[in-house]
Each structure stands twice: as structure tokens, then as C-alpha cells.
Amino acid sequence: MNSGGCDHLSAFKEEKGIEPFRIIFSYFISCCSRESRKRKALALQCHTCRQMSPRLHSCLHCVFFGCFGAKHIHQHAKSKNHELSMDLTYGAILCRVCSDYVYDREIEELFRTQQRKSALLLGMLNPFSPWEPSEMEVELLHQNPKRRKIDGNSTIGLRGLINLGNTCFMNCIVQALTHTPLLRDYFLSDQHKCQMTQESQQCLVCEMSRLFQEFYSGVRTPHTPYRLLHLVWTHARHLAGYEQQDAHEFLIAALDVIHQHCKASRNKEDADGNTAQVCDCIIDRIFTGGLQSDVTCQECNILYTFRLEMSPRLSTPSGISPWISAPRKTTLHLVSWSDPCATDSHTLISAVFSNGLDRFEEATSLTYCLRRFTRPEHLGSTAKIKCSKCHNYQESTKQLTMKKLPLVACFHLKRFEHSTGYHKKISTYVSFPEELDMTPFMSASRDNNNGYSHQVIQEAASGLTSENKYSLYAVVNHRGTADTGHYTCFIRQHKSHWFRCEDHLITKASLDYEVLKSEGYLLFYHKQILDYE
Amino acid sequence: MADSEFQAIQDRKVRDEQMRNMINRKLVESGERERLKELLRERLIECGWRDQLKAHCKDVVRQKGLENITVDDLVAEITPKGRSLVPDQVKKELLQRIRSFLASQTNI
Secondary structure (H helix, E strand, O other): OOOOOOHHHHHHHHHHOOHHHHHHHHHHHOOOOHHHHHHHHHHOOOOOOOOOOOOEEEEOOOOOEEEOOOOHHHHHHHHHOOOEEEEOOOOOEEEOOOOEEEOOHHHHHHHHHHHHHHHHHOOOOOOOOOOOOOHHHHHHHHHOOOOOOOOOOOOOOOOOEOOOOOOHHHHHHHHHHHOOHHHHHHHHOOOOOOOOHHHHHHOHHHHHHHHHHHHOOOOOOOEOOHHHHHHHHHHOHHHOOOOOOOHHHHHHHHHHHHHHHHOOOHHHHHHHOOOOOOOOOHHHHHHOEEEEEEEEEOOOOOEEEEEEEEOHHHOOOOOOOHHHHOOOOOOHHHHOOOOOOOOOOOOOOHHHHOOOHHHOOOOOEHHHHHHHHOOOEEOOOOOOEEOOOOOOEEOEEEEEEEEEOOOEEEEEOOOEEEEOOEEEEOOOOOEOOOEEEOHHHEHHHHHHOOOOOOOOOOOOOEOOEOOOEEEEEEEEEEEEOOOOEEEEEEEEEOOOEEEEEEOOEEEEEOHHHHHOOOOEEEEEEEEOOOOOO | OOHHHHHHHHHHHHHHHHHHHHHHHHHHHHOHHHHHHHHHHHHHHHOOHHHHHHHHHHHHHHHHOHHHOOHHHHHHHHHHHHHHHOOHHHHHHHHHHHHHHHHHOOOO
16 A cells, blocks of 8 residues: 555646546546436446446546456456556546555545535435544644554443532432433534633533543543532532532533533524524533424314423423423413423423322333323313314313434433422332333324324334434432432443442443342433434 | 256346346436445444444554555455444345335336
8 A cells, every 4th residue: 555646646647637537437436417327327337248246447548347356457457558447436546557546635536526416416415424634633643642442341431430528419410421422422522612711611511521531531540520519519509518419400400501601502592582493502412302292172173283392401400391481382371281290301200200109109110101291181171271273261182292302311200209398209110121212202103193092102113113212321320318318320331331330439230130120310311323414 | 957957047147137237227327326325334334333344444454564455455354344244234224225216116
């Protein structure tokens, strides 16, 4: 492999220019019209054996196509003394004298433009192109010659966190966040551009960035997250102090502060006051999905469909979600049913738990909770809607389904009950799967049933497609009582290794015997297939 | 082997060959081949195939030395591994896509 370029190719280019390359490429590799595709389909065969073989090459000196596998192109090149030929699949140039493929920057640039044109014609908007380092990145790679290869058994990314005084609520969330694949990729690829240039020390996103560096640096001693704690205290005052806090509350606060510090779409939001527009900060890109709420008038069966944003960020500690008033199409009547429980993916399980003690026996699996969450619910006589068809206040049913799935679904099993006078922790075991298919809970499944089914479950369709499947990657657990206790978590490393994190201690864990048997409090699921944007 | 039997096998070979060429032509002509390639590319990236193969290539190049290896050596070296690492799910999906494409073509 000659990295210095090929003299024969340079000489050829000197003599004939770049045009011959362009012609062959645009007619036989990436066609830019129907006509040329037709011609290509007929012409693509070896001139020696008349086969449409893979790895066909075209001579650059005369009109000749020959297969590579059967060496017909080699024979031609040798007998005619033609040095250069071009591979008709990707456009790589083969030099007979160098007996290898050779490269030229100008030609490759030309091919790339041609390829993009052709892809666009076929309706492929963003065809894949491999990452190529910019000049600055090349420079950086030279300056930092140390490389780290991470294999399947590497423990890199595992690091304990010192407890700074009842900060286990923070430690377990930090563990879950640092092991969120998409967040990790975002931070380790240095994509955050700090918006708080004046006071970047105050930026929680920058701190997260540093935290990821700490976690994936390969250092094995526990990390002391004092800076993070300090920032949390500064930005989320209600969490300040050395008291025990709720991990869920911390998660919401952390995500919200990170979102604010990303600021990426703030201007957009302010411009037209359109809060329904989804923010494109990394938090919203990963954690935000959409719900559909279908309200059916009991009298005339007319259906009203509303879209709601669901984001853990938007759920406030009290459980009343401010976004209820956000969708502008909703009438006031609908705002009034602000059911504090059935709101977003985050608190959706609370719908089950907060409905009263008698339900606990039933609520024994996550899928059951989701089914309950997405089943039609009678709104009763106290929450009548004004139907625009029969012009009357009518009783109705409401059904929530998932319109758009978030990339990371975080389920909060509401185990703490705080009523006036007593605090109670519910320790019921709720089973949760390692792999979760959300298809039955999607709005599409509901619509397929003409909107009249009382249960949206469509078992048949699931299993065939992995489009809506999620994998468990972190579980936060709480032991103790509603007033005092301790948080630990399980996190997934690589594809199938599980570890238990308890502050500075990290131990290997078994998925079947420990993780799935634990009394989950927060469950983190990652989508298996990510769509291209 | 009887001559007629031999003839029948020969005929079939020729017919298969013609069929293959025709399908290939259809795929190229309609642009479906490019779409399939892009789909395959996406799937192979998603399942980590590309990263695995890339790492393997790097190992091979490092082992033999950049100056002493040709693209063809590299292809020969990694092809068996590359083939075996393609997940069945991906093959199935591609096959399914090709089938439905052919089904949509009336003149085959």
C-alpha cells in the first residue's frame, strides 16, 4: 500500500485530466439520471466472459470491462499494457504496475460530489459517509499520540463515587447517566459548546463533560463529585444541604438544568413563543417523546386527538406537569383534567400506585402498568367536556398512547407516598423485563384498531419488528423507609455485563438473579434501533 | 448419467444465469440496488459490524506493516470473518426487501 500516491496515476491525470474518471463514474457507478441507469444495467458485464460479476473493473485507457475475480481485467491490462483501471462498484482505481489500488484526493472529491447527486435522485437524503478528521482533528491526534483500545472485557467507564454526606441519591443518578450510551457518545465526542462563556465554571453541561472524562479516563480510584454537588446546590436550591433527597427529583432537576444550560433552542422558543416545538438540546433529543391523548365523547363517539410532549424534564417534583397547558389546541375543559398522575413516561407508573392501596396486588409488572396507563379511562361526571358536535357537556373517555417514543425511556415507580400526616414506602415487587417492546402502547396500534378498542394491545405485531424495542441499561434502587434509606443502582456495561454501584463500591452483578429481582425505583431503557434524523 | 439428464442440468444452469442477470439489471435500472446497498450499510453500522471489521483490518495492517500489504491481501484476509459476522437478521431483512421488490416487478 503506497501512501505517497501513484506516479502512473499522476502521469495519466496530467495527460488526460480528470474528465475520464468523471465520465466512467457518472455513467457506470453513480448514475445521475434514469437514462444512464438503464444504460448501466445493460453494459455492466465482463467483456471476456459476459458475466455480470461482482467487482467488475473498467479499463481507463480503452473501452473494456473485465472481472477482477477471474483476472480478466488483469489479463487485459497486461496484454494491452494498460496500467490503470477503475473498480465499478466504488470507483477505486487499480494500478497494474503498483499492483494495488491507488488514491488521489481530487478524484475522490469528485466522486463524492457525484455520489451525493445520485443518492439525492434516488430519494436518499443523507447517504452514509465515514467520518473523516478535519485538519484540526488531525493535528489534535498528532499532539495526543496515546490511544486506548476498548475491548469487550474492559472495565473502563466503571468508577465509584465518594458519598459526600447523604449524596447517594446523586451518585446513583450520575451512574445511570454516565452509562447512557447516547449521552456518553455526546460528551466523549466533545459536542458540547459552552453557552455560558462568561461563567463556564457555572455550566452544568461542562461539568457533565468533565465527569464523563473522569469516568472514562481509565482511573480506577473513586471519583469525588464535589464540583457537581456544588453546582447542583447552586442551580437547584431545593436540593441543597446534606439531607437525604429523592433520586427522582434529582434526576429531573439535573436534566432540567442541563437543558437550560444547553440553551441551544432558547432563542427559537422566545421568537414565536412556541413551546410545543421540541427543543433540540441533547437532553430533549434523548429523553423527550410525545403522547397522544384521545378524548371520546360518550354521547356521539366523536374523537378529539391531542398531542402532548412527554419529557422527564418537564415533570415537577409535585407531580403536576406544567405542560398540560402547553398544547394550545386543548380547550379549558381539558386543562382542568390535569390528572397529576397520568402525565408523562416518567410519572406514568404513579398512575397505578397512587390510585389507592387496593390496586397494589395487581400492579406487579411494568407491562401491566403500561397497559393501565394506555387504556381508556372514564373521566366521570366531574370532568365533563364540551363536545363540539352535540354542543353539550358530556362525559367522556380519555386514552393516552405513545405518539413518539423517546430514545431513552425512564420509568419511575412511585414508591413513596406522601400524604398529609404520613409517609409511606411501597415495597411491592414489580417485575420488569430486560427487553421491552413498546409497540402495543403506541398511538399507531390504537389507530389500527379504529380507535374503538378498549385495549390497545396488539400482540401479533410485536416480536416481528424490533423497531420499538428497548433494552434495560440501568436500575436505581432504594432500600429503607420513606424517611430514611439508601440508594444503589445497577448499570449495564458493554452489551451484557451488569454491575452494582453503591457509592464508591462497584461489584459484578447478575442480571437474572439480582437486577431483575430487585425492587426497582427508576428503570432506564434505551431504544435498540435509532432512526436517522 | 444419461445425456438428456445432463442436458436438463445444463439448460437449467443457463436459465438460472439468465434470470440472475435479468434480476441484476432490474435492480440496477430502478436504482433499487443503490437503496439496498444503503440499507445494508445502515444495518451493518447499527449492529457494530463495521466497527468490528475496521478494528480487524487495523490489526491485520499493523501486523503485516502498511508497506507490505495490498488492498487485495486485506480483502482476502478479512472476507471470511466479514461474511460470518453478518447477523442473520440483516440477511433476512435484505432478502425480504429483494423478494418484495421482485414481486412488485410485473415483467419478470
